[in-house]
Amino acid sequence: MNLSLLNKRIAQIFLLLALSTSALFAQNGYTKMPLDQLESAFEQYKEPALTHRRFKHADLQPLIQRHASAFEVEKLGESVDRRSISAMDWGKGKTKVMLWSQMHGNESTATMALFDLFNFLEGKGDGFDELRNLLNSELSLKFIPMINPDGAEAFKRRNSLDIDLNRDAISQISPEAVILKKARDDFEPEFGFNLHDQQTYYNVVNTPKQATISLLAPAYNYETDINEVRGRAMKTIAGMNELLQQVIPGGVGKYDDAFEPRAFGDNIQKWGTSTILIESGGYPNDPEKQEIRKINFMIILNALHQIATKGYENYTTEQYFAIPDNGLQLVDLMINEMQVKVNGKNYPVDLVIRRRESEAAEGYYVSGAIDDLGDMQVYFGFETLDATGLEFTLGKVYPEAFESVESISEEKALELLKEGFLAVKVKNGTARQLHGLPVQVLKSTEKISGGWMTGSSPNFFLAKEGQLKYAIVNGYLIDLANPKKQEFKNRIL
Known part of the structure; x- marks a missing residue:
């Protein structure tokens, strides 16, 4: 056999392997979302009313009402200072996903990204309708975009009782904590996204790389065991990290998974919801976190696609543990x-x-x-x-x-x-x-x-x-x- 014929046969074998792999992924209903599509979606649907981190509760209310025709908007209750806390529901699928942001009032990056996502979900006729139809038919989404409006008003971590809401999951002293717990219990989501910001001083441990995004599947006990619920979260994170390495190579850390018995993320994992923590850190020349907002939009949309298609099943917990730890250096x-x-x-x-x-x-x-x-x-x-x-x-x-x-x-x-x-x-x-x-x-x-x-x-x-x-x-x-x-x-x- 001459060399050119051999090369041709080898090429045919690789093509057959590629087609077999594509068929396998198609059978699983999973095709990875291209980065350029995610970037394009963000650029088209970025919410222009939110341009900086220090927005307040009043700034969000007209934006929430603007989406009332496409989303089911429900007032869940009020904060200590009697500011409304609302949920926004979208989708008719059997897999329930709950996303909550700004539990800490000065951690607002993901809140901006959620409003970009609301715009995207409400869009049509732009080349993304197939994706929207998939998400709408497979998922039921509940968003709580600002769980601590009093903290947001003063742009501080704690609420008006000076309580850290993320240490109030069990005692339920704060009305905001009661609202979040009840929302989870009533909705019973299979997946949950706990959206936070971390200090800009976090790095990928022992490197000068800033941890722009840190991820965690919180532990549900002191032994940090892995059950099916936590394992699903880990696999979803592994898929998110694959995308992130294209956007911020080497800039992803794994948050400390020491069990905190008072925290919402740890307990929501314990209560049966596969919980994913996203921590937004720092990015060069991005003091208002507009670039990190874009990254949040892309990885959340990518994760929802994974959940809708069960694409997370193509990843492993070993890939999750391969993500390097956070440092504070x-x-x-x-x-x-x-x-x-x-x-x-x-x-x-x-x-x-x-x-x-x-x-x-x-x-x-x-x-x-x-x-x-x-x-x-x-x-x-x-x-x-x-x-x-x-x-x-x-x-x-x-x-x-x-x-x-x-x-x-x-x-x-x-x-x-x-x-x-x-x-x-x-x-x-x-x-x-x-x-x-x-x-x-x-x-x-x-x-x-x-x-x-x-x-x-x-x-x-x-x-x-x-x-x-x-x-x-x-x-x-x-x-x-x-x-x-x-x-x-x-x-x-």
Whole structure:
């Protein structure tokens, strides 16, 4: 047999194998959804009214009512502060799926994605009707898009009783917890999606890769056993991860599965619903989580397709356990080998700094803090500075007060930094007033808040032989010779 004929025969064999595999998948009713279709669906149906994370209960009500003709909208009850909590039902299939979001008020990424999904499910004549018909005939979907509206109002984790709803599944102290439990018990879903956000500092363990999405099939007992219910969730997650690796390769973590006896996810798994936790973390240059919103839309729609076709049966629990664990090793800024002087002697130390958000009347600000110091080799920084040969140096307060924040330009603030002034005073303004200047602004105090020890506010200079090279202002790094454009979220002190 000549070589060309042999190659032809080999090609025919591979074609037959491929067709056999396709036939097997067709028999199972499962064909994987292409990534480009999912991306196209999102772009067509992204909800334009939701453009940032800090929306409130009132912002969602007209959007919910807009879908009342295609969805069955039901008021389930009210929060502590008497805000309505609604469910939206869609589909006529025998497999029941419940999805709930914003149990923690400041975890809103998936809520945005749900409203994109509502738009998609209501669409028609766009090439996706076959998929919609499949989902509608096979699934009955119940969505609860905002279970903690009081927390969302203040953009905080807990409800108005200061209770973490995800630790109230058993005691049922909060009305919101009662509503969620009753919804599950009345509906008796086969699958459940518990939709959350996690800190942006989560990484794929022992790597610098941010865990943009973390997944979990929660445990239902302390032994973290696997029964049929939990196994179904694991297999569905394995299919979701296959898609995610195309979108954010290496950016998926597995959330800690230690059993928490008070948590909703763990108990809903225990009560017989195959429960899937989605945690939305961070993504580069995506502070309002619009890219992660898109990813949520795609993996939820993909998972619903898996459930409708039982495509999850093509995956294994071993594939689930192959997903690497979450770590908590990311920091905003890592400074290596900075020289600090104690009792006349210099010591080289590494610092790691994190900047955390706090709410304000007109928006939010960040507060930097030194989380740890010493040997920080187990951490990864969004920014890292090799400070070898650079000395910790205190800053000064500019002696003349300015009229207001508005009278200080960014150029003037950078000029003062280069002269060693880390802070300025203002005559007018209020404490906690927001500003975007790369310098401390003082109104209620005349002292700089800062230092290099753990817990300190990171406000200082780095100098070489007395010449200032870098400023660290509220945890932001500023190269004095070549300052880059960045957005500062500071407040008047």
